[in-house]
Amino acid sequence: MDSKRRDFLKIAGLTAIAGIAVPTAFNSLLKGEAIASEHGEAAAAAGGHGAAAAKTGKRYGMVIDVKKFTENPGLADKCVSVCHTIHNVPDFGNKKDEIKWIWVDSFKHVFPDDSSQYKQPEGLNSLPILTLCNHCDNPPCVRACPTQATFRSKDGIVGMDYHRCIGCRFCMAACPYGARSFNWRDPRGKDANGQPFIKAENPKFPTRMRGVVEKCNFCTERLAIGQIPACVEAAAQSKALVFGDLNDPNSEISQVLKTTFTIQRKPSAGTHPSLFYII
Amino acid sequence: MYGKGRIIPALILFLGVMTSPMWYKSGDLSKLPKPEKPKDYTECVAPTAYMRTSHMVLLNQWRDDILREDGARTGKTPNGTEYVRSLQNGCMKCHSDKKKFCDTCHNYTSVKPYCWDCHLQPKEAM
Numbered sequence: 548m549d550s551k552r553r554d555f556l557k558i559a560g561l562t563a564i565a566g567i568a569v570p571t572a573f574n575s576l577l578k579g580e581a582i583a584s585e586h587g588e589a590a591a592a593a594g595g596h597g598a599a600a601a602k603t604g605k606r607y608g609m610v611i612d613v614k615k616f617t618e619n620p621g622l623a624d625k626c627v628s629v630c631h632t633i634h635n636v637p638d639f640g641n642k643k644d645e646i647k648w649i650w651v652d653s654f655k656h657v658f659p660d661d662s663s664q665y666k667q668p669e670g671l672n673s674l675p676i677l678t679l680c681n682h683c684d685n686p687p688c689v690r691a692c693p694t695q696a697t698f699r700s701k702d703g704i705v706g707m708d709y710h711r712c713i714g715c716r717f718c719m720a721a722c723p724y725g726a727r728s729f730n731w732r733d734p735r736g737k738d739a740n741g742q743p744f745i746k747a748e749n750p751k752f753p754t755r756m757r758g759v760v761e762k763c764n765f766c767t768e769r770l771a772i773g774q775i776p777a778c779v780e781a782a783a784q785s786k787a788l789v790f791g792d793l794n795d796p797n798s799e800i801s802q803v804l805k806t807t808f809t810i811q812r813k814p815s816a817g818t819h820p821s822l823f824y825i826i
Numbered sequence: 827m828y829g830k831g832r833i834i835p836a837l838i839l840f841l842g843v844m845t846s847p848m849w850y851k852s853g854d855l856s857k858l859p860k861p862e863k864p865k866d867y868t869e870c871v872a873p874t875a876y877m878r879t880s881h882m883v884l885l886n887q888w889r890d891d892i893l894r895e896d897g898a899r900t901g902k903t904p905n906g907t908e909y910v911r912s913l914q915n916g917c918m919k920c921h922s923d924k925k926k927f928c929d930t931c932h933n934y935t936s937v938k939p940y941c942w943d944c945h946l947q948p949k950e951a952m
Contacts, residue, residue, distance in 0.1 A: 635946075701896050708893050709944060735943075748946055751915055756943040771892075771899050 606684065606703035607765055608793040608821035609779070610803050613676055615787035622787060623651045623677040626778040630763070633777050635754040637734035637744035646728040648763040649679035649778055654826075660813055674826075679778070680705060680726040680763035681812060681820035691721035697760075703793070703821060704765045714758040723816045726762050733757040793821060859934040862926040869903050870920075882939075885913055914945045922948045 616623050630636070630649045637646055655672040686705045688697050696711035697718055719727045734754050737743050745754060752768065755761050766776035774780070779790040791800035809823035827833070870877055872884065888911040891897030901911050910916035921927040924947045932939065 698894060700894060706893055708889070710889065750946050750949065753914060753944040753946060756940075 604701055604794065606793045606821060607682065607770075608703070608791065608800055608823065609679075609776075610789040610800055610807075610809060610823045610825060611677055612787045612789070612825045613674065614825060615782075615785045616675070616677055619785050619787065622782055622785060623675060626677060626781045626788070627651065629777045629781040632747065633749050633752060634764075635734070635745050635749055635752055636761075637730075637732075637754075638746065639732055639744055640738060644731045646730065646734070646761060648728075648761070649677065651675045651677055657812060658810065658824075660815060671826075676824070677778075678724070678726075678812070679822070680765070681724055681818065681822045682763075682765055684819035684821065685817060687721040687723065687816075687818060688718035688727065691717040693717060697762075700767075702767075702770075704767050705762075706764055706767060707760070707762060709753075709755055709759050709761070712759040714760065716760060718760055723813050723818065724820075727760050728762065729760050730755055730757050859930040861928075861930045862923065864920040864922070867920040869905055869907060871901060871903055871909055871916075885917075888912070913941060914947075918948050924948070 627647075627649050631638070631647075634648060636648055639645060652675070653672060654674040654676055657676040657678050682703060682705045684703065686697075686699055689699050689705060692698075693715060694711045694713055696709070696713070697705060697707045699705050714729065716729055719725075719729060732744070733756070734744055735756075748754070766774070766778075769776060775783075775790055779788045782788040789800050789803050791798035793800060793804075795801060804823060807825055809825055811820045811823060814820075877884070888897075892899055892911060897911075899911055900908055902908055910919070918924070924942070931937075
């Protein structure tokens, strides 16, 4: 070992330079690549869809005409009971354990951030409003779900796979609309009088089990065989509910939305609901 | 060996007790489960060997395909019979007796699937 101090310092200096320069060079090269590929994708997307990037595919939505429900007092309850019957939704008989896919609540609860609070029609706050899952375009429940049990399918329906649900209830905390219910009790069970919680089982549809969250599925099982959702069918005579594809400019729902002023629940939450209300 | 007078007989006794199920029922094919096949239908959605080993794989594929990928709700057997890709509305249409079909093998192999916690089995078999 007769190396001199001068040689040692030379080697140390070169090593330091190499140590800094090589990772920097790599990083800048990789970044350059990433930028290049991003540009490529953007170009491809623009080429594929044109400048406007028109919406493709389906996005199911619904218009709820509250005026028509006010004119037909029993209609909302009919929609609720039809839905809950065909989907085997249990009735536990108390608010705490309640399971609801579609329900009626007062205006002030459904639209809590309504800005016209100072001068508004009399009785508006207690006006009963039929409401259900909004099937948001930007669903917070889907982001919150740790197991991907809830998901947004291609037709815009926010669905659930009950096999995957672990009952953590993150989705219930994430949903700004209270559209999700947790099965605290066994829905197949019986109450104190020996009456089953599911009054009449629909043999074509499953039930749920204790410990899973459930919600409206926009009747995806009926849409698949060419039927409209059960609540829409129940309200068909009065046309209080209009269901259809929001992305199709010629659909009935698009025509209604073009000609009528509608409001949505909590638009400030940024969830882009697919439900529209005519008040 | 210290204490071999007790250890060796005890070992033989232990091995004998542990392997007794093998001596007692070895090769008794008559105890194999015989699930009752549907009488009105002769063809399943997939070959019997595949259905025996992988019916749960198939059911999971149907579920994921239909729920998440907007897949078809019906399928066709090789002979062209249309069927519903569903446990409750498809499989149980032919295999309508859960006790005589599903349960025979599941009990034999001590498998306890939780299908029926949610799915409803045909009424007549309950």
